[in-house]
Amino acid sequence: MLIYAAQRVGLALAICIVAMVMLFGATRLLPGDLATIMLGPRATPERVARLNEEMGLDRPLPVQIALFIGNAVQGDLGTDPLTERKVAVIIMENLPDTLILVATALGWSFLLGIPLGCFSAIRRNSFVDKFTGVLSVGTISLPSFVVGIYVALIFAVQLRLLPMRGAGESGQIGNQIAHLIMPSFAVGLGWVGYLARIVRASMLEVMGENHIRTARAFGLPESRVVSRYALRIAILPTLTLLALAIGGLLSSTVFAENIFVRPGLGSLIVNSAKLRNYPVLQSSVLVAVGIYISATIVTDMIVAWLDPRVRTAV
Amino acid sequence: MSAPPSEIAIGPPIAPLPAVSGGRLLRRVRSDPLGLLGLALVALVVFCGLFADWIAPYDPFKINVPAMFSAPSAAHIMGTDNLGRDIFSRILKGSQIALVVGVSSILISQVIGLALGLIAGYGPRWLDNALILVFDAVYSFPTVVLGAVLMAIVGASVHTLMFVVVVIQTPAYARLVRTATLAKKNSDFVLAERSLGAGPVRILVRHILPNIVGPLFIIGSMDIPAVITLEAGLTYLGLGLPPPAPSWGRILEEGYRFIRDAPWIVVAGGIPLIVTTLGFTFLGESLRDLLDPKLRRIV
Numbered sequence: 001m002l003i004y005a006a007q008r009v010g011l012a013l014a015i016c017i018v019a020m021v022m023l024f025g026a027t028r029l030l031p032g033d034l035a036t037i038m039l040g041p042r043a044t045p046e047r048v049a050r051l052n053e054e055m056g057l058d059r060p061l062p063v064q065i066a067l068f069i070g071n072a073v074q075g076d077l078g079t080d081p082l083t084e085r086k087v088a089v090i091i092m093e094n095l096p097d098t099l100i101l102v103a104t105a106l107g108w109s110f111l112l113g114i115p116l117g118c119f120s121a122i123r124r125n126s127f128v129d130k131f132t133g134v135l136s137v138g139t140i141s142l143p144s145f146v147v148g149i150y151v152a153l154i155f156a157v158q159l160r161l162l163p164m165r166g167a168g169e170s171g172q173i174g175n176q177i178a179h180l181i182m183p184s185f186a187v188g189l190g191w192v193g194y195l196a197r198i199v200r201a202s203m204l205e206v207m208g209e210n211h212i213r214t215a216r217a218f219g220l221p222e223s224r225v226v227s228r229y230a231l232r233i234a235i236l237p238t239l240t241l242l243a244l245a246i247g248g249l250l251s252s253t254v255f256a257e258n259i260f261v262r263p264g265l266g267s268l269i270v271n272s273a274k275l276r277n278y279p280v281l282q283s284s285v286l287v288a289v290g291i292y293i294s295a296t297i298v299t300d301m302i303v304a305w306l307d308p309r310v311r312t313a314v
Numbered sequence: 315m316s317a318p319p320s321e322i323a324i325g326p327p328i329a330p331l332p333a334v335s336g337g338r339l340l341r342r343v344r345s346d347p348l349g350l351l352g353l354a355l356v357a358l359v360v361f362c363g364l365f366a367d368w369i370a371p372y373d374p375f376k377i378n379v380p381a382m383f384s385a386p387s388a389a390h391i392m393g394t395d396n397l398g399r400d401i402f403s404r405i406l407k408g409s410q411i412a413l414v415v416g417v418s419s420i421l422i423s424q425v426i427g428l429a430l431g432l433i434a435g436y437g438p439r440w441l442d443n444a445l446i447l448v449f450d451a452v453y454s455f456p457t458v459v460l461g462a463v464l465m466a467i468v469g470a471s472v473h474t475l476m477f478v479v480v481v482i483q484t485p486a487y488a489r490l491v492r493t494a495t496l497a498k499k500n501s502d503f504v505l506a507e508r509s510l511g512a513g514p515v516r517i518l519v520r521h522i523l524p525n526i527v528g529p530l531f532i533i534g535s536m537d538i539p540a541v542i543t544l545e546a547g548l549t550y551l552g553l554g555l556p557p558p559a560p561s562w563g564r565i566l567e568e569g570y571r572f573i574r575d576a577p578w579i580v581v582a583g584g585i586p587l588i589v590t591t592l593g594f595t596f597l598g599e600s601l602r603d604l605l606d607p608k609l610r611r612i613v
Binding site for chain 1: 451452454455456458459462463464467540570573574577580581584591594596
């Protein structure tokens with residue numbers, strides 16, 4: 001298990017470094033001088049030179065990459081040249097809003113998706129099953145930004161039930177929750193269908209296995225067979241999915257944050273990309289990639305812990 | 315025994331590709347009502363894309379200030395936007411953009427992915443590992459984030475947008491082809507061919523490629539809605555096609571600014587995206603059951 005864990009973490013670090021090298025290389029392929037682009041055409045040469053030096057752009061590329069990675073490991077992500085604030089501080093201000101949004105979206109889609117999938121599997125070919133089937137296929141592919149805009153139109157503009165902009169006043173829990181409803185609906189909707197579908201498929205497989213027949217033969221009530229013996233195993237595939245989900249969820253939070261004018265990692269990335277603010281962009285992308293890769297490692301570990309075949313195969 | 319790092323790589327597990335014939339696909343779609351609905355929706359979108367210039371009642375770029383913010387009516391069935399442009403005409407034109415960007419960038423990434431996948435699958439181990447590491451690194455960027463970064467670097471244009479899609483899609487196809495190549499590499503017919511003295515190029519082109527192209531093509535067509543969504547999404551964020559291109563994302567973005575005064579713009583802008591994604595997904599769903607017999611058995 002330890003060797004397996006070390007291998008996975010090592011590989012993840014390698015992927016992180018390759019990703020950063022690619023990001024760095026790409027930003028430096030840009031024609032023209034970064035500092036001039038950021039400061040505008042009227043900047044004085046001294047100001048440009050100072051910014052170049054501040055951002056370390058006067059050094060060779062490999063040195064820049066090594067410095068960036070070395071500093072990032074120590075928690076120093078550099079300074080935002082536009083506001084002169086620490087990038088790490090800016091990211092820490094924005095990250096909680098994104099994490100809360102991801103957690104809420106995942107939470108409600110699990111709470112709804114798993115029972116739906118479970119019920120569809122038990123009552124196979126019933127109305128609920130067929131309805132869930134069509135609903136899952138339909139919602140999985142629906143673009144989350146279209147969902148977000150439509151709910152904003154209905155619940156904020158027309159019905160005036162929910163607040164449309166921002167993340168709410170800090171300290172006022174009720175207000176913050178009201179601000180979370182529409183974004184987390186938009187981000188989570190596709191996952192309800194997806195989870196329902198996966199749980200249904202794996203439930204159908206598990207329900208045919210010997211230990212379920214044994215449990216039934218012992219005369220256990222069906223509800224107990226389902227909840228204690230079938231669902232526990234059938235939920236496992238959704239765990240593996242969770243890691244892959246994080247990448248997709250981060251993408252849809254970018255839209256949700258944009259539509260509902262919420263602060264967060266997604267807004268930070270899009271805004272710094274538009275301003276070509278590379279120090280902030282690089283670091284926030286590094287954090288996004290880091291979240292995704294750590295999620296994959298954690299789920300790999302959980303799966304390896306639950307299923308010994310995975311770790312002995314390596 | 316220790317496995318190569320490629321076997322424990324990040325990314326979804328990929329099953330080997332089964333063989334598919336065109337006739338079976340068509341029969342399958344015909345017997346499935348949702349598949350048929352999907353086919354009809356896809357046909358509608360393709361029809362709009364092909365004949366947009368003839369069907370459109372107005373010039374999608376023509377600014378008509380006196381008619382701005384007209385609600386849907388007989389003259390403008392989906393209303394007009396802030397510049398008085400006919401939204402229905404813009405949406406028709408937008409289907410052209412969506413399809414051209416979607417189909418052509420998928421084809422390009424398939425060609426590149428095919429080449430890289432064959433190299434990774436058939437080439438030396440170190441090259442395979444290096445390529446897989448690069449694929450995984452690209453894969454570890456959330457799609458929209460990678461798109462945003464590339465758009466910021468290269469600037470917004472149709473070519474950049476296609477470049478972004480190619481960068482995002484290529485690793486997926488390359489991994490698929492690699493897995494298929496690895497599976498075929500040591501099969502008896504390839505060994506027989508090799509023992510007769512055939513070089514790697516002949517083996518790859520004559521024997522491995524034909525086994526991969528069909529399924530790859532179908533999987534690519536299932537990616538079309540995702541790519542169209544990505545195009546519209548990046549444009550919506552202001553990172554995609556620059557105005558005045560009537561991309562569906564642009565129509566949504568412009569409409570969202572006037573959502574209180576002219577809600578019909580966003581409603582109209584969302585419909586083609588919903589129709590397209592539903593159409594392709596229903597169609598792809600009924601094709602996928604055929605591609606993946608294990609899934610067909612369970613579901």
